[in-house]
Amino acid sequence: MEAEEIAAELQKVEAEIHDVEDQIRDLFERQEKLYERQSELKALLETRPVAVKDVSSSTTVQVEDWSGPFDWDSQADDIRFNVFGISSYRPNQREIINAVMSGRDVLVIMAAGGGKSLCYQLPAILRQGIALVVSPLLSLIQDQVMGLVASGIPAFMLTSTTNKEDEKFIYKALEKGEEDVKLLYVTPEKISKSKRFMSKLEKCNHAARLSLISIDATATMKVQNDLIEMLHIPKCIKFVSTVNRPNLFYMVQEKSSVGKVVIDEIAEYIKESYPNKESGIVYCFSRKECVQVASELCERGISADYYHADMDVNAREKVHMRWSKNKLQVIVGTVAFGMGINKPDVRFIIHHSLSKSMETYYQESGRAGRDGLPSECLLFFRPADVPRQSSMVFHENSGLQNLYDIVRYCQSKRQCRRSAFFQHFAEPLQECNGMCDNCAFSSEVKEVNASGHTKLMISLVHDMQEKDQRVTMLQLVDRVKNKQKQLDTTGAKLFVCVFVCGGRNLQSDLELKREEMEQLVVQLILDRVLNFVMMCLLAVKKEEFQHTAYATNAYVTVGPSANQILQGKKIIKMDVACRTKELDGYRKSIKHGVTSVLEFKLDELRKKLACHDGGIFPHSILSGQHISIISALKPSSIEELEKIIGKLKTEKYGDRIIEEVKKYGIAEDPNCDVLNGEPGTEIIPRKKLKTKKEVVLIESSNDES
């Protein structure tokens, strides 16, 4: 074959390779979608009370009615009220208890703080014998055993912290049944590692003294299926309650690259929003960070202390107790301070860095508001935290995939935060009621076509790969910035199309800010245009050969979807939050600002409506920004109001708001007598807004602030 023929055939083969790659990618995406649909349908099926086919036999098993009367009802009610101090069951709790009391295997999926513990603790007290509870974390076990013992229930824990005497007592109870033990808490390690314990457990079971086994862990659809298979409980009854926590307000805040600034913002948020020392938790990425953040919060006048797995057990228990008794406002913890922490009145959960998965974040944020009252979950996110977190999880089974799910959650400037949880747990979408930042504050979002930047990034990474050089995400951003400067000097512009909200294209040479470029790299990783590869660097300290410190770095390489971009088959659009000065000015003035009569009355109205709606925040009804714009524009019709607060809120609250505007909006002079001295409506002088111009509806624009 001639060289031309070979080259022609090579080109043909390569083109075919790309096509096949595209087909594989499409198939992967289709498979992903089918999996999602499959789990959605399975979850939906669970919620339909239909006769289910018993997989192990040809007969259909009627769904039993677990809400009917049972012999133990009065005893159960007595224990629920007199031991646990609980006046009524929450949805599904009674049915679950009845199924457990009937000796059935049960799988319970219930929201964090939903009340799962009662579902096994109450039957454990009612039934004869010892209930074994397998629980993942020491803090959870301590919390539960302390609570039970305080209610007079003989509960014990068998963990690495149990002293010899207690251990002997417990083994005797298991073996001979002479001692009074109703619940025994153990960790999964105790089950998997202690042969002695397992032999005692066998004896207890053979003597029919094991009343029930409860495994207290979180379970996505996949984990549920694994559990049913591993525990051989194909006929278990599944009770699936919603994972929704309607009283939690989720928000994501851009995290400054300056550590001190982040601590200042956290301290200011706690002081401003929770001046009455309401309890909160701050989660950090590492133990070192815990200690540092705790001490810096103390320097700023916040009563905080740290909690992590390296501390000795007594020190941990001491911090936990001080916080539980409100002697400490904030605990700064790692994931070790997590599951099952049961303080009902935790008002805020702050994440100093993103969690490693949606699951973990759901669990950790779920520590807030267990008493059902409004509480806030604030996550500080900066793209530079992603490589750091990815180097920690990449070796775990689907570790990166799980991390990328929560990165999508953090990067999104449009999607309702709550809907991300429903998708993750394969649950049908539910109303958010404005209880997340993307729903409550319609932050101005601009869609930017960043294909130009993307092509530049791909070619830079590709060139470095060719030279067998490595580049981290931050180094890549530096190189793009430098390249941009070179282009500027040569007069060439890196063009980026800006899609303004109205869909009109404005061609403009828009420079992306540094953090927007970092955000773009992360988005390209999510879209598989770029890749993170982990390099374990063996850093051996010269003078001490016996110590090796492993450092794992995440480097960027070209991903499988890069070709589509280079060939112009796909464009990369990116959401950029743009806050015009006025918008920030309004937020500041509203936050610290003063109010006119109408603003004052709208603020009163939103508080009333929020109470009426139960468990949601006033600012989910009307944000501060909405109040200011309504007060300035004084809409006189539902149509005009809809342009300010959107269709959903207008349908729900529009009439009441228009009524307030009509009643109090007429007076320009804040000293008008419309209030005729109504109590509590003293007028606070209105601060002159810095900008002279009247309030205008903020259009998205291409002028970067």
Ligand SMILES: Nc1ncnc2c1ncn2[C@@H]1O[C@H](COP(=O)(O)OP(=O)(O)OP(=O)(O)O)[C@@H](O)[C@H]1O
């Ligand atoms: N029926 C009920 N009425 C009122 N409060 C309840 C009820 N059931 C449980 N609680 C309370 O709700 C709080 C959370 O209960 P529990 O710890 O069992 O939740 P959980 O489902 O185990 O949460 P997590 O998934 O976070 O472990 C506890 O303070 C508990 O006393």
Ligand SMILES: [Mg+2]
């Ligand atoms: Mg629990």
